[in-house]
Amino acid sequence: MKKLQNFINGVYCPPASGKYFDNYDPSTGEVYSLIPHSDCEDVSCAVSAAEAAYPIWSAMSVEERSRILIRLSVGIETRMEEFVAAESRDNGKPLSLAAQVDIPRAISNFHFFATAILHFASESHYMEGVGVNYTTRKPIGIVGCISPWNLPLYLFSWKIAPALAAGNCVIAKPSEVTPYTAYLLGKVAQEAGMPQGVLNILHGMGAQVGDAIVRHPKIKAISFTGGTKTGEYIAQTAGPMFKKLSLELGGKNANIIFADCDFDEMLSTTMRSSFANQGQICLCGSRIFIERPLYKRFKQAFVEKVSRLKVSFPADPEAKLGAVVSKPHMEKILSYIALAKEEGGTVLTGGHRVLLKPPYENGYYVAPTIIEGLEYTCRTNQEEIFGPVVTITPFDTEEEALKMANSTEYGLAGTVWTSNLKRAHRVADNLQAGIVWVNAWLVRDLRTPFGGMKSSGIGREGGWEGLRFFTEAKNIFIKS
Ligand code: NDP
Numbered sequence: 001m002k003k004l005q006n007f008i009n010g011v012y013c014p015p016a017s018g019k020y021f022d023n024y025d026p027s028t029g030e031v032y033s034l035i036p037h038s039d040c041e042d043v044s045c046a047v048s049a050a051e052a053a054y055p056i057w058s059a060m061s062v063e064e065r066s067r068i069l070i071r072l073s074v075g076i077e078t079r080m081e082e083f084v085a086a087e088s089r090d091n092g093k094p095l096s097l098a099a100q101v102d103i104p105r106a107i108s109n110f111h112f113f114a115t116a117i118l119h120f121a122s123e124s125h126y127m128e129g130v131g132v133n134y135t136t137r138k139p140i141g142i143v144g145c146i147s148p149w150n151l152p153l154y155l156f157s158w159k160i161a162p163a164l165a166a167g168n169c170v171i172a173k174p175s176e177v178t179p180y181t182a183y184l185l186g187k188v189a190q191e192a193g194m195p196q197g198v199l200n201i202l203h204g205m206g207a208q209v210g211d212a213i214v215r216h217p218k219i220k221a222i223s224f225t226g227g228t229k230t231g232e233y234i235a236q237t238a239g240p241m242f243k244k245l246s247l248e249l250g251g252k253n254a255n256i257i258f259a260d261c262d263f264d265e266m267l268s269t270t271m272r273s274s275f276a277n278q279g280q281i282c283l284c285g286s287r288i289f290i291e292r293p294l295y296k297r298f299k300q301a302f303v304e305k306v307s308r309l310k311v312s313f314p315a316d317p318e319a320k321l322g323a324v325v326s327k328p329h330m331e332k333i334l335s336y337i338a339l340a341k342e343e344g345g346t347v348l349t350g351g352h353r354v355l356l357k358p359p360y361e362n363g364y365y366v367a368p369t370i371i372e373g374l375e376y377t378c379r380t381n382q383e384e385i386f387g388p389v390v391t392i393t394p395f396d397t398e399e400e401a402l403k404m405a406n407s408t409e410y411g412l413a414g415t416v417w418t419s420n421l422k423r424a425h426r427v428a429d430n431l432q433a434g435i436v437w438v439n440a441w442l443v444r445d446l447r448t449p450f451g452g453m454k455s456s457g458i459g460r461e462g463g464w465e466g467l468r469f470f471t472e473a474k475n476i477f478i479k480s
Helices: 041-059 062-078 080-091 095-119 152-167 178-192 204-213 229-240 265-279 292-306 326-343 396-405 421-430 463-469
Strands: 007-008 011-012 020-025 030-036 123-125 131-139 140-146 169-173 199-201 219-225 244-248 253-257 285-291 348-349 369-373 391-393 413-417 433-436 471-479
Touching: 007 041, 007 229, 020 080, 020 244, 030 244, 041 140, 062 080, 062 095, 062 152, 062 178, 062 413, 080 095, 080 152, 080 178, 095 152, 095 396, 095 463, 131 199, 131 244, 140 204, 152 169, 152 178, 152 219, 152 463, 169 204, 169 244, 204 219, 204 229, 219 229, 229 244, 253 265, 253 433, 265 285, 265 391, 265 413, 285 292, 285 396, 285 413, 285 433, 292 348, 292 369, 292 391, 326 369, 326 391, 391 396, 396 421, 413 421, 421 433, 463 471
Parallel strands: 140 169, 140 219, 169 199, 219 244, 253 285, 253 413, 285 391, 369 391, 413 433
Antiparallel strands: 007 011, 007 199, 020 030, 123 131, 131 471, 348 369
16 A cells, blocks of 8 residues: 655655554545654654755745746646546546646646746835835745645645745645645655755644644744634634734635526536535535526526536546545535535435445545525525535525625625626625625636635735735835
């Protein structure tokens, strides 16, 4: 059985504990590799390596750092097939999705920040007759990056690329559920000529190695993406240590659909925004509000199309949905479907586990599910499910739609569908969300601020925001 290794000080090494735990293939439910059970000893070792590397990396010219990061991006591209296969196997997502979205986006993340750093500038503020202020932005030092399982390499690279570009040394931890592509990245870093100790990748459980990263006094900033509960815990731990914190947390996104929208475009995009990656994208819209005159037509067409989506093993070229990421996660999704029924909802399509033929009979497959008839305040409509489950609800007025959309503790993303320009601006402006798409979904420009409000997080990633997070600003005044 393949044993994954940590990547510390530029080399692969076993965990200090010598212990490993199982890594499951969600498409079959079988164990297919072993994950290092790392702990605070591995974190100490990685911090020592990063401390030694920091003076070299932070003093290197930005052009040289940029060249190394571009080589990292090209290195992933050269091994495209290997990365695509690993991501799909580890996560259960269709191979086609890993090939079209996950791995190309990880390549772009490294390329984007490798070039962005060349253009990163700081401010100066001139005071007439008094003097001038200029701001420097230096790397923080050693930073921690902790990422989730839904878009494994995509979100891992979204953090470590700006951290490295800005001149920091990194201790990074992918999710224990999907460690494989982060494991492969070590080899690419070696080949790209990344100095040893600059990028350290540790595997293991959040409660052990993740917690040790958050607590280590020499790790000065934590960039975290994951669930709101974990974010709360991290904030409680890192806050009193005055660590810089970026928290990208859960969501319960709303799609608001007005009757004057372009129906066909809305429908095909809503199919994606509901069920792409088995609904396991933090930006998926899981609560769909439809203006009443369009409700019946939408319901009929949506249910008809969704019931024809093929749920299949990841390598099936016709698979529209693959497996969800783990058995506990599948059970959580199914328990929410049961809850929705208890709360008075009607399942219009799906609502059950899908059993495939051998060798996939033990895989974690859930049918895409649409539920109607629920109060917007019920738990199904307030809590994050993070699976292929959406609810549909009619509304009569713009105010009512906004009231329902803004009723959750979350504020990550939302979509608005209308051909009325004034209304588009008004509703987008009043939606409590960090990211709003009008007549679109998941159009990503890496220069824009990315993140949520309310319990969906603190801070923004992307573009200059990402680079600013990973630097410490200092203002210097000179009297004229
Ligand atoms: P978790 O919060 O369970 O885990 C996220 C990461 O944190 C994992 O690497 C995990 O390790 C680690 N972790 C867990 N406990 C601790 C701890 N005590 N200290 C330090 N690290 C810890 O989230 P999931 O992996 O289940 O991801 C799904 C969640 O991520 C959803 O809520 C989703 O909305 C959110 N998400 C948010 C995004 C955004 O941009 N706002 C984007 C994508 C997802 P381990 O896996 O080993 O437990």
